[in-house]
Amino acid sequence: MSEQAETFRERKRRMVQADLVAVAKELFVSQGYEATTVEQIAAGVGMSERTFFRYFPSKEALVLGRYEDLAASLSAALAARPADEPVWVSLRRAFDDLVAESDAEAEAGRTRGMRAVVESTDALRAGYLARMERVRESVAEVLAGRLAEPAPASGSTPASADAAPLAPSTAPAVVGAAFSCLSVAYSVVTRDGGSLAAALDAAMGAVASAASAGITDPARTLPDA
Amino acid sequence: MSEQAETFRERKRRMVQADLVAVAKELFVSQGYEATTVEQIAAGVGMSERTFFRYFPSKEALVLGRYEDLAASLSAALAARPADEPVWVSLRRAFDDLVAESDAEAEAGRTRGMRAVVESTDALRAGYLARMERVRESVAEVLAGRLAEPAPASGSTPASADAAPLAPSTAPAVVGAAFSCLSVAYSVVTRDGGSLAAALDAAMGAVASAASAGITDPARTLPDA
DNA sequence: CTCCGTTTTGTCAGTCAATGACATAAACGC
DNA sequence: GCGTTTATGTCATTGACTGACAAAACGGAG
Structure with missing residues (x-):
């Protein structure tokens, strides 16, 4: 009852959703997002306006659907990294799946138009940022968990020592900084092309370089005055 | 004709705006943002709904008005920092005005309710993030300009050398990381109380510590594999 | 004070996104 | 074929927002 039959309905449902998105x-590309009414989209696939809202909770959701998956996969990717790896490296590696996906999309040319629509529409940019912030919170929880671990089990601290233990409460800030790099990298790729990996490495490297130059004592915070 | 008279009108206008905000x-605190209609707000000060929209372009703008000022003041603050100061420190210093303002507000107890309303309303959080991103872009331009300068004029590089020159194109990422810290710090203060300065220092210090631990070569980006 | 031009405001009508209620048509299990 | 979900259409409504227009309120010139 909840295996094949459901799957069939859901498949059909996804078909219709994909149709609506297409x-x-x-319409968005030719007229712009705001100038396109839900009625036009619905008419485009031959359904009533009311039915549109049975496939998407909002016009915005048609463009920016589902970020729960992203939160889950990034959280899992981060959780899979070794606990003794430097945090910044773990975060960069957690983005690897996204990088691969982005490169694949770039070749296929899919979702290219949509990204431009999002970039050029204020309401959509806002929605995107809000969703990414929830993702960030989710990932930050994973990092906080990792930082809360008492200490690397056996006497390890192998290569590049984490000099300062890094309090769990600082996880949101660190993850936020990494996400900021990701966001910037996406913008760069959307605007100038190129690989997401390169853009991400450049961004995260720059932050590492800039931030570490602000440390006077090794692994102590900034001067207070 | 465009000095005192205009100022008088504008003063009156600001009075009415402040009244509306109050x-x-x-209403927002007692009923929530979404459940409060513009009509109710307008009725609260004895004006028609239509006139409300002559004072604020949107319901959202009443809560999140004017971030152009913030962009300008942060940009100016950053531009005023010495060019040979480490970038991360300059950014922290650029936030000093905000820190002072926040502490002042904390004592006065002003705008406390509003911040909570923003935190707890999705639409407002999204709008806030979108506005902050524009601020970020503005500040990033200033930093990019500073990074584009050929070199510190005379033979300087005084205290803690900027080992890697930091390409101007990485400015958005670095500023984004700093803003992320600011945002997290605000959240912490709104939630747990305490001084914004302490929260900011903790966040930016953590990012510096985490990111610098990810550098293997001094001042080179991350390993590629 | 009165008249005139500017500004502000209220009223009205309309658009668009989104939601609830209800009825009907289609699909599924038996 | 029949009853039960499930999908869809129709209708009505709310709420943010906008344009158009007319009626005040204001501020100065005579």
């Missing part, structure tokens, strides 16, 4: 994309 | 705040 129609909407064309 | 009434709206009460």
Whole structure:
């Protein structure tokens, strides 16, 4: 009852959703997001306006759907990194799946138009940022968990020592900084092209370089005055 | 004709705006943002709904108005920092005005309710993030300009050398990381209380510590594999 | 004070996104 | 075929927002 039959309905549902997205994309690209009404999109696939809202909770959701998956996969990726790896490296590695996906999309040319629509529409940019912030919170929890661990089990601290233990409460800030790099990297790729990996490495490297130059004592915070 | 008279009108206008904000705040706190209609706010000060929109372009703008000022003041603050100061320190210093303002507000107890309203309303959080991103872009331009300068004029590089020159194109990422710290610090203060300065120092110190631990070569980016 | 031009405001009508209620048509299990 | 979900259409409504227009309120010139 909840295996094949459901799957069939869901498949159909996804088909219709994909159809709506395709129609909407064309309209958005040609007329802009705001100037396109839900009625037009619905008419484009031959359904009523009311039914549109049974497939997407909002016009915005058609463009920016599902970030729960992203939160889950990034959290899992980070959790899979070894606990003794430097945090900044772990975060960079957690983004690897996204990088691969982005490169694949770049070749296929898919979702290219949509990204531009998002970039150029204030309401969509806002929605995107809000969703990414929830993802950030989710990932930050994972990092906080890792930082809360008492200490690397056996006497380890192998290569590049984490000099300062890094309080768990600082996880949101660290993850936020990494996400900021990711966001910037996406912008760069959308605007100038190139690989996401390169853009990400450049961004995260720059932050590492800039931030570490602000440390006077090794592994102590900034001067107070 | 465009000196005192205009100022008088503008003063009156600001009075009415402040009045609207005060009434709206009460309603938002007691009923929530979404559940409060513009009509209620307008009625609260005895004006028509239409006139409300002559004072604020949107319900959201009543809560999140004017971030152009913030962009300008942060940009100016950053521009005023010495060019040979480590970038991360300059950014922290650029936030000093905000820190002072926040502490002052904390004592006065002003705008406390509003911040909570923003934190607890999705639409407002999104709008806030979008505005902050524009601020970030503005500040990043200033930093990019500073990084583009050929070199510290005379033979300087005084205290803690900026080992890697830091390409101007990485400015958005670095500023984004700093803003992320600011944002987290605000959240912490709103939630747990305490001084913004302490929260900011903790956040930025943590990022510096975490990111610098990810550098293997001095001042080179991350390993590629 | 009165008249005139500017500004502010209220009223009205309309658009668009989103939601609830209800009825009907289609699909599924038996 | 029949009853039960499930999908869809229709209708009505709310709430943010906008344009158009007319009625005040204001501020100065005579």
